[in-house]
Amino acid sequence: xxxxxxxxxxxxxxxxxxxxxxxxxxxxxxxxxxxxxxxxxxxxxxxxxxxxxxxxxxxxxxxxxxxxxxxxxxxxxxxxxxxxxxxxxxxxxxxxxxxxxxxxxxxxxxxxxxxxxxxxxxxxxxxxxxxxxxxxxxxxxxxxxxxxxxxxxxxxxxxxxxxxxxxxxxxxxxxxxxxxxxxxxxxxxxxxxxxxxxxxxxxxxxxxxxxxxxxxxxxxxxxxxxxxxxxxxxxxxxxxxxxxxxxxxxxxxxxxxxxxxxxxxxxxxxxxxxxxxxxxxxxxxxxxxxxxxxxxxxxxxxxxxxxxxxxxxxxxxxxxxxxxxxxxxxxxxxxxxxxxxxxxxxxxxxxxxxxxxxxxxxxxxxxxxxxxxxxxxxxxxxxxxxxxxxxxxxxxxxxxxxx
Numbered sequence: 001x002x003x004x005x006x007x008x009x010x011x012x013x014x015x016x017x018x019x020x021x022x023x024x025x026x027x028x029x030x031x032x033x034x035x036x037x038x039x040x041x042x043x044x045x046x047x048x049x050x051x052x053x054x055x056x057x058x059x060x061x062x063x064x065x066x067x068x069x070x071x072x073x074x075x076x077x078x079x080x081x082x083x084x085x086x087x088x089x090x091x092x093x094x095x096x097x098x099x100x101x102x103x104x105x106x107x108x109x110x111x112x113x114x115x116x117x118x119x120x121x122x123x124x125x126x127x128x129x130x131x132x133x134x135x136x137x138x139x140x141x142x143x144x145x146x147x148x149x150x151x152x153x154x155x156x157x158x159x160x161x162x163x164x165x166x167x168x169x170x171x172x173x174x175x176x177x178x179x180x181x182x183x184x185x186x187x188x189x190x191x192x193x194x195x196x197x198x199x200x201x202x203x204x205x206x207x208x209x210x211x212x213x214x215x216x217x218x219x220x221x222x223x224x225x226x227x228x229x230x231x232x233x234x235x236x237x238x239x240x241x242x243x244x245x246x247x248x249x250x251x252x253x254x255x256x257x258x259x260x261x262x263x264x265x266x267x268x269x270x271x272x273x274x275x276x277x278x279x280x281x282x283x284x285x286x287x288x289x290x291x292x293x294x295x296x297x298x299x300x301x302x303x304x305x306x307x308x309x310x311x312x313x314x315x316x317x318x319x320x321x322x323x324x325x326x327x328x329x330x331x332x333x334x335x336x337x338x339x340x341x342x343x344x345x346x347x348x349x350x351x352x353x354x355x356x357x358x359x360x361x362x363x364x365x366x367x368x369x370x371x372x373x374x375x376x377x378x379x380x381x382x383x384x385x386x387x388x389x390x391x392x393x394x395x396x397x398x399x400x401x402x403x
Contacts, residue, residue, distance in 0.1 A: 014046060014058070015129040021062045022126055023105040030070060032108065033154035036126060038069035106200060110170045111157060118153035119174045120181070125150055128192050138181065138189050168204065172212050172268065175200070179216050190220055201255075210259035211269030217252030218275035221245040233383040237284035249279045270299045274316070289323035296320050311341045315350050327358025345374035349384060352391070361395035 018039065025035040042065040046058075055061035109123040124130045124138075136146035179193035197213040225239035256272045274295045281287040296317035303309040314337060322330025331354050334347060341347050352367035365388045372384035 014043065014050075017059050017062055018043070018129045019105045019127045021059060021066060023108075024063060025066060025070075026108060027104065031159075032126075032157045034070060034073065035066070036154070038066040038073070041069045042066040106171045106174075106196070107167075108157070110174045112167075112170065113156050114153050116174070116177060118149055118156070119170070120177050121146060121149050122153045123174055123196070124178065124189075124192065127196060130192070168206055168209070171200065172208060176212060176216075176268075190216070190223070194220060207259040207262040207264050208266040208268050210255050211266060211272050214252045214256035214259060215268050215272035215275060217248050217255065218272055218279050221248035221252065221279060232386070233379055235383075236278060241282065244279065249276075252276065252279075265298065267299065267302060270295055270302075274299075287323075289320055293317065293320035293324050307337055307340050311337065311344070312346070315341075315346055319350055319353060322354045322357055327354045327360075330354040330357070343374070345371045345376075345380075345384070347371075348374065349387075352384075352387065356391055361391045365389075365391035365395060 021042075022035055022039050025039065026032055030038075039062065042062050045065055046062060050058075105127050106123065109126050110119045114122065121135055124135045125132065130138075132147050132150060133143050135150075136143040139146065175193050175197055178196070179190050181189045194213070194216045197209070197216055201209050201213050221244050222236070222239060224245065225241065225243040226234060228234050252272065253276055256269065256276055259269050260273070274292055277288050277292050277295070296313065299313045300306040300310065300317055303313075306314050315334070318330050318333035318337075320330075321333050331351065334351055334354065337347060348367050348371035352364045352371060355361070355364035355367055368384050368388035368391060372381050372388060375381035375384055
């Protein structure tokens with residue numbers, strides 16, 4: 001028999017198998033931590049063997065090798081009898097695991113017993129297939145710190161039943177946290193979140209899953225215009241819209257329309273609709289602000305106490321009110337929020353925008369400067385400092401004349 005010629009290993013395809021194999025092992029009752037360790041050993045073996053001897057059924061091969069590693073671990077601890085070992089060493093035929101493996105594994109990683117930080121880290125590690133080093137780099141923390149977080153998450157899950165893990169709302173929130181973590185380090189977390197959201201929409205008909213995917217796509221489409229040549233933030237109204245990814249926008253609109261057709265609207269669908277209106281405008285001046293305000297009214301109505309429960313939505317609505325009814329009306333909306341979120345930098349930033357919209361550049365400069373003082377994100381703080389300087393420079397001729 002003639003050996004097959006050596007073929008380059010598609011590491012991307014190999015990584016894509018990880019969540020499916022891991023989910024299959026966990027479904028069978030394997031400990032999450034032990035199953036992942038065994039699968040990592042199987043991956044190392046695959047990298048060594050597959051280039052010269054590629055398997056016919058890669059998923060079954062990984063499952064079998066990982067299972068054997070689990071058995072070896074049990075044997076070393078004298079934890080299983082011979083009959084159980086024989087059962088676990090039997091190779092599994094392809095396709096025996098359920099088709100919603102990605103959803104199942106996402107649920108496991110988003111178990112309600114974990115903190116949000118641990119949910120995000122474990123999702124990226126187990127479902128995204130990222131290394132601990134890559135996750136640590138993306139979140140600007142030492143690798144040892146991230147390794148501790150992941151280890152704690154695994155210990156939390158140890159011994160717990162994973163047949164009814166975190167609900168879909170938690171999964172969606174975790175994916176959105178991954179997306180909003182940004183584009184830092186060697187891994188594009190926004191792109192990774194979109195990839196996982198695509199898989200999630202294949203596993204559930206829930207319209208909010210499609211709403212989240214649409215929101216990510218419609219926002220991600222603007223990425224090429226979000227920073228200038230020096231890496232500084234460019235606000236939406238000043239972006240070069242010719243740089244926006246029109247194909248990604250079109251896909252986001254299609255996904256959103258399919259979600260809205262179910263007529264069971266939720267937060268992500270409404271936020272995606274707002275993003276779609278912005279993306280549809282050929283220029284900032286052509287933005288359909290009345291339609292955006294209507295969507296914000298729907299978004300605010302989702303919660304009983306929106307000022308306390310969803311201040312971002314209320315602030316967004318204040319901006320829309322300012323564009324539709326005038327800057328003074330928008331500022332009155334922010335006045336209602338002063339006692340609850342008046343200490344947050346975004347409240348001051350929105351006030352700066354509304355003052356500028358109304359032509360009061362001196363007040364805008366003061367509000368932007370206060371927002372910059374309270375901002376914790378370096379890039380955002382620097383942006384607000386520049387906004388304050390720009391408004392102050394534009395207002396200076398008026399000050400000179402008044403003097």
